Amino acid sequence: DAGVIQSPRHEVTEMGQEVTLRCKPISGHNSLFWYRQTMMRGLELLIYFNNNVPIDDSGMPEDRFSAKMPNASFSTLKIQPSEPRDSAVYFCASSWDNSEAFFGQGTRLTVV
């Protein structure tokens, strides 16, 4: 298996633009997590899905952020409109039930 695949690896966008981050979990995994990593706040869980259903989105910072998982093999994290303070590395991770979560390589987002 190729592991968790995230795209793009790097994204530079202007303030106010919409940004969509993509994640393909490991085949067969039924839980998917979105994390954000910043120098100031470290690693934070934004949202997680189980069997494509959002279970806990309490970490989503505000309404500008939304996440979807239309099927078991794809998830998106959207920021609209983007702001400079959204600049961070966004990680997607997946797992099977309550087993080890495997992380993707992350998307480095820069909002200018």
Place this chain on the structure above:
Amino acid sequence: AQSVTQLGSHVSVSEGALVLLRCNYSSSVPPYLFWYVQYPNQGLQLLLKYTSAATLVKGINGFEAEFKKSETSFHLTKPSAHMSDAAEYFCAVSGTGFQKLVFGTGTRLLVSP
């Protein structure tokens, strides 16, 4: 609620020396505890986990950690550092297994020849 505190944002050791990375946790329920490693421009990789079985947990790459309830600690150790161990290490806690991890701020391990 759960939280972890990692003491020291940077730890420097010489190759061959003991590695000790400190983590203290707070949890209102029996915790699950984890150590992850992050190499530059990579995602996080699980080193080891504690899930209420043995208090001394052995992980990959020669690392181990000991759960001490009385000290609320879960320090990571390795007897002999290798240059390839240079990375950032994160301690994490959960009250519900892997479903909702709360990470510490990370400790960058520097290994000098």
